[in-house]
Amino acid sequence: MASGVVLIDDDVLELLRLNNGIFAFGFVMNGYPVVYPKFVVEAIGNSITFIESNVKVIENLRISNKISVSVFDWRGNTAKSFQLKGFANVYEKGTPYFEEIIRKFESRKMNPDFLNEIADRMDERIIVPKKEFVVKLDLNMKYSQAPSPESAKPIIAI
């Protein structure tokens, strides 16, 4: 990938905002591919970071840290859909990055800024049940799965 490329661009951020800061996180769980929704705490440059409470997710990420992220418009309003791929890095309690991310979440200083407004109106127990781990996804590839209504049409032409 060429240097200077920013994968988390305005299109990706728009879809994150439309989905209340929640993205589809794909990884391998007990040998099966799975998709779980996660709430973004930081999405900037080429990485997305979230807070994880489930130790089983972490155990599986330690077996295979190859992950995918999908942001798409469930209701078909924008006809945009992106998939990003990369690697997961786990940060435990006590590490500087863990503490930094928890502090950003709790003080509502997340990036991008719209996450703070979303978190304020959401039930925190739902989006972040426990603050056990921080997972940073370092992304290195992005696919546009439906970049525009025009280009989406051949895929779904019937």
Place this chain on the structure above:
Amino acid sequence: MKLSDEAINFLMSGNGNSVVGVATISEFGIVNLSPRVILHVDTSGVDDKIYFVSYLPNKTLYNLRKNSKVGISKWVNDVRGDVRLLVITGQAMNLTSGPKYDEMSDKAVQAFLNAGFVKSGEVKLDKPPKPLAVTEVIVEDVKFY
């Protein structure tokens, strides 16, 4: 494994459509995610079967030829956060002919219209192209939160 009526209803009409996220694994262990429209859930057998189609060659189809394990997820976001989440895992098979392939090919036309991705009148329904494959997923495990 059998899906509950509530899970089937959520799969087919939660969020007002049957769009889900489908996860597969490449031969290199890389997960691929793809939004798909679920066409039908067959509850007649010992294990329930879920169907979706592919019109063009894609990573999901390619991966399933190498590794039949598949994950299907759907959730509903409201303004307070996630309130419903369905996670299904199973074994997939790509059908390219036969009665089930033909049945699902016919269902695909209406399903895509219902999903809201295309508007009625923008597509020609008299001669819809046949899907490259119909994927049949045998349900092995279900988590419904």
